[in-house]
Amino acid sequence: MDILLKVKIFCTLAIVLGLICAKHVACSRHRQYHPGRKMSSGDNNNEDLVTSFPGQPHADFQHFAGYVTVNETNGRALFYWFYEAITNPQEKPLVLWLNGGPGCSSVGYGATQEIGPFLVDSDGQGLKYNNFSWNREANVLFVESPVGVGFSYSNTTSDYEHLGDDLTANDAYNFLHKWFLKFPSYRTRTFYIAGESYAGKYVPELAELIVDRNMEPSLHIDLKGILLGNPETSDAEDWMGIVDYAWSHAVISDETHREIRESCDFKSSNPWINQTCCDAVDELLAQYHKIDMYSLYTPVCFATAARSNDQSTKSVMSYKRTLKMMPRIMGGFDPCLDDYATAFYNRPDVQKALHASDGHSLKNWSICNYKIFNNWEDSKPSVIPIYKKLISAGLRIWVYSGDTDGRVPVLSTRYSLSTLNLRITKPWRPWYHEKEVSGWFQEYEGLTFATFRGAGHDVPSFKPSGSLAFFSSFLLGQSPPETK
Template identity: 75%
Template sequence: MHRVTGERHWRWRDENGPSSLGNHEDLVTDLPGQPPVDFRHYAGYITVNENNGRALFYWFYEAMSQPDEKPLVLWLNGGPGCSSVGYGATQEIGPFLVDTDGRGIKFNNFSWNKEANMLFLESPIGVGFSYSNTSIDYDNLGDEFTANDTYTFLHKWYLKFPSYRKRVFYIAGESYAGKYVPELAELIHDNNKDPSLYIQLNGILLGNPETYDAEDWRGMVDYAWSHAVVSDETHKIITETCDFKSSDIWSNEDCSEAVDEVLKQYKEIDIYSLYTPVCIGDTASSDDKSVLKIMMKRKSNMIPRILGGFDPCLDGYANAFYHRLDVQKALHVSDGHRAKNWSICNMDIFYSWADTKPSVLPIYQNLIAAGIRIWVYSGDTDGRVPVLSTRYSISALGLPITKAWRPWYHEKQVSGWVEEYEGLTFATFRGAGHAVPCFKPSSSLAFFSAFLQGESPSSSRY
């Protein structure tokens, strides 16, 4: 197998003739600006509902080496309404990251496809390039709808890639995928009773995940106060007036005004990364001006999404890249004559989300009882789903501790702290924001490798 490179495009030439995968209809052969690599990748659509014309877009990268021997990992971003391709694949853990020129891509030396075959999915419909031809589908979006479509996607994807059908499988994701991932895992586990539907799910990996709405909110406001984002007075009002376990929390005016003050102060900085700069001139946060009022009208306890990130301008770079007609043609989403619209987050989905589980902790308990590995990690400079939220949620499970709180190491430095429970491992990443791999690419890859191998993160500095 040889690579043929030109000024801007790259493609495979297989001198041994076409293989079953090399000739695959979704093989990406001419992605503009792609660095030369020795693995194949595929992109395209899977129709999950023929009657309604509902189709989900995916981008799949074979492992860099020995793909036939390595597991398959599905990565999901959250929002709800945000793109796993725009975030996970090309800002965090995929082999090609959007470059700072806003038009091209560069190679990621710490891509997770060094350790596994990586599958990124834009889900649900309305996210990224995924769509439905039936408008009423968009009125039904929620957790259950998303889990069912993703489950259907997996089985239909296996028909396109049958060699992965019996492969060891993991699901990973971050943020609102803290709900997507366990819900999908439970659906797989429940349906595995039917041998014809069996998927060899071994574990789930969750980064800064939304888990339990009440504890997520409590952790968010406690973290904001403990990191000097809000005043003692604001925190005191919230502590005295907010019952985050109440379905009618926003009826208390003192509570809602104090929480609104937390969100107001977070608009001044990057809620996803407290100590890094914001993208000056970026107007993305203007969408969030009335977010709490919208939530109050919907009687929703979902935490609002406020746009931001490690390089706060990266979202704009991704937007420029995915709107390129030649990129869309290479990824099999356009015929090359007319570009499709793409956005990294569809806020209409967030505002209209019809169904959300207030807690996935009961699912954790079911998965633990089934022997499915659960690892949770938390970047400790994230204010959106902060480390306190995750610690409060895990504490609510009441799991016995098997290995006490201790530092874990990478390249002779403390990467964070870790505690192991019966059926669950929790780790922090020191100095990382919401999207941990953006901040700590090398240590997150090492952590991912330990997860796949079922080994504890390194407890030795040397």
């Protein structure tokens, strides 16, 4: 106790002297947050304010968590976690972050493993401070969507049987307007939507709803742009990118690649009626199953190998012939991050602090709901037509790809974006971060595409500092840094 007391005293002095306590990991993990700043003018959210989050490092900003009911009749409610910007939250934009799956948690991935200020520690029991959290540049809102994901729920059982893109977009749209009732000072704030993976469908679909309904002044949301990481975009091009990337990165043989190229018509309504195609794609998936498809060059998590083996094989074999999607296997630089998050969010004190439960009647939280994935009813084969609509509406669209991801590889995104036939305004060139080439980018009329060198599917997990710099450029509407 004496050592801990000395650490706390040191941290307090460091703050007084203007030092940055977050750099001192030993102290930051032991200091609890005590809200000292008033809420934004006009907002009344004392019931959602998080005041004693277990293991939370010191923070000079407020965060809120709780539920927003999106359908009163059926009792559908989405769980959110909102972080105010670290400095000047009243002046900075609002960004909504969505993860995909479909069926995976934005709290478990985006908030806890990637861009949130508090990352789950390697023992699944504590938190560590993220020095590259995106709430350094914006107010960031995470939502577990649709119902059935994470803590989000419905009181009507049949809701879980009819989940798909359209319902998800409409619920997310209703969520925003009802969330603004809780936080009215953000209603007219500059707004962006960001996400990754299957959120490559969610984000444009929600943006389209906003653009369409903004014609009614009372419903106006000041949406300025969307940011998409390793996004599922167009099924035919995505699949061909998966195949060509696996071959070009020596995951499959020349023979398997040739068989897929010759027998699979990914542009048809059902490419899986061809048995030769099915067998060849099964071979591709079997080879990827031996490594982490989401990060080709990092280790797998042996702690969950048996569980992943059983779950993933069944899902792939039963699903690729219907919706042309594959289940999430694992993402992030640390291959066991999913397990740490699961352990953390199933703690009674954590659920109570986040207002997800009373601390006694616990919710069974999982990072991905495979039942949602397997029962997904409505998936648009392509959101390229929506891209065209959003570009015409003047929205800023940035797309980025971690170039070591095999699930939605850089080739998939390049193939998909090429169908837009946009005029190039700035040709292919490197962009820099910390004096190193961080990736390459190209600008088009209405769209920017960039790569992250050496990053897997969840780019901020691999390149936290670089992704924050990239995010800052996006918000400013400036090209990524082009010089050392």
